[in-house]
Amino acid sequence: MKNTAEAVVIGAGSFGSSLAYHLAKQGLEDVVLVDRFGIGEQTSPRAAGLTQQIRREDETTRLAKLSVEKFVDFTNETDIPLEYHQSGSVKMARNEAGVAQIAWEIRKGQELGLDIRPIDADELAERAPWARTEEVLAMWITPSDLFLEPRQVPQVYTAAARAKGATILTETPVTGLLREPGSGRITGVETSKGTISAPIVVDAAGAWTRQVADEEGIRIPVVPMRHQLFITEPMPGIRNEQPICRVIDANVYVRPCWGGLMLGGYETNPLPFEMRAAAPDFQIADMPLDLAVLRGLADLVRDQFPILQDAPLQTYRGGLPTMTADGKHIVGPVPGAEGFYTATGCIVGGLSISPGMGENLAQLILTGTSDIPLDIYSIARFAPDFDEAALVEACVDAYAHHYSEDYAALA
Ligand SMILES: Cc1cc2nc3c(=O)[nH]c(=O)nc-3n(C[C@H](O)[C@H](O)[C@H](O)COP(=O)(O)OP(=O)(O)OC[C@H]3O[C@@H](n4cnc5c(N)ncnc54)[C@H](O)[C@@H]3O)c2cc1C
16 A cells, blocks of 8 residues: 555545545646445435535635536546536515515625525416415526436545546555644644555545544644435426425425425434444444434425325435534644644535635645635634534534525625
């Protein structure tokens, strides 16, 4: 096995694979992407695969918009096929707070150059005949939003990284970080198959992010949170050109999938997952699922999607995205550990932002600056001695209110 590299990226999920590709594309000849399991087998392939370009912070909107452009251009750039459906997405408000949010998102999105605009009931009936809008007070559509098959994202980015000269090591857990005595600098990783020295080490280990860094006393304030979705059997009239639909106050999304409909959402009493209590060989496939949570979410939107009520299910699945206390990613250098970076705190949106985040984080690592500033995602905004119980509480709250911010309070 190689024992030196210019950069080691830990975790071949969507964050790690995109970063490895962009580091290689931006000039590193010797990038190693290492995963304890196979390529993109953990949370990334279990995602819904939706994009939503309008976000709360300008930087996140810019990264999400860039990411959609990069998905669309990916095959052109790399010669590697990537399938996507640019069907647009619609957001529905059923109460006054939601109406204010719709207005804020349209204004903010247009300011940032997004194709977001109001949509009326007639246009939605044409685009998504299975959606009902009698109780809906306001809606927007972003026609350039898209959905894709989530498992493809880490696979195509890993393939693209390999084509640019990166080395991919699977079934190779990172078991520790190498640290220069005295300076605090991280100088490489220990793996189950030997050590790799590298001046740049990035922790993109998803639900395992904390375990990778903890041993060196580096505390990363993320909480893995169970998130689930179901997919119905095929039904007549469902087509991939039909838009993603989200209902704000219910925290629920619906989209066409494999001839049926997919539904997922954010319950108000989610399950934070304690990785330290999990078995050493735990993987996401072992996580217990709870279909009752999804039935409850479907019930909240029965008036908008009556077609879902008695639809037989094809499958359901779930994963462990990482939440943060303030709902923003944790990406960039770690103070006090020179050479060490994180790409985590995906906030259930890591798949769709990974192309733009990978490009900008690679720039930041290699040049000290990036086209889209990443300062707001710095881990430095949290005290290293954060309180564990308060962190879990804040992350549960951020998850439970994922769609419904207090937009009236935003500028
Ligand atoms: C049901 C569901 C729906 C979702 N819907 C969407 C959506 O519509 N849009 C969206 O953008 N996001 C969505 N998400 C979130 C999305 O899945 C995540 O943001 C994204 O997958 C995070 O990627 P990651 O690279 O951080 O994690 P992962 O994909 O889990 O990758 C982390 C990798 O690190 C590896 N690893 C861990 N420890 C080590 C170690 N010690 N050594 C080496 N390797 C290690 C793991 O094996 C794994 O492959 C959804 C998630 C779920 C569960």
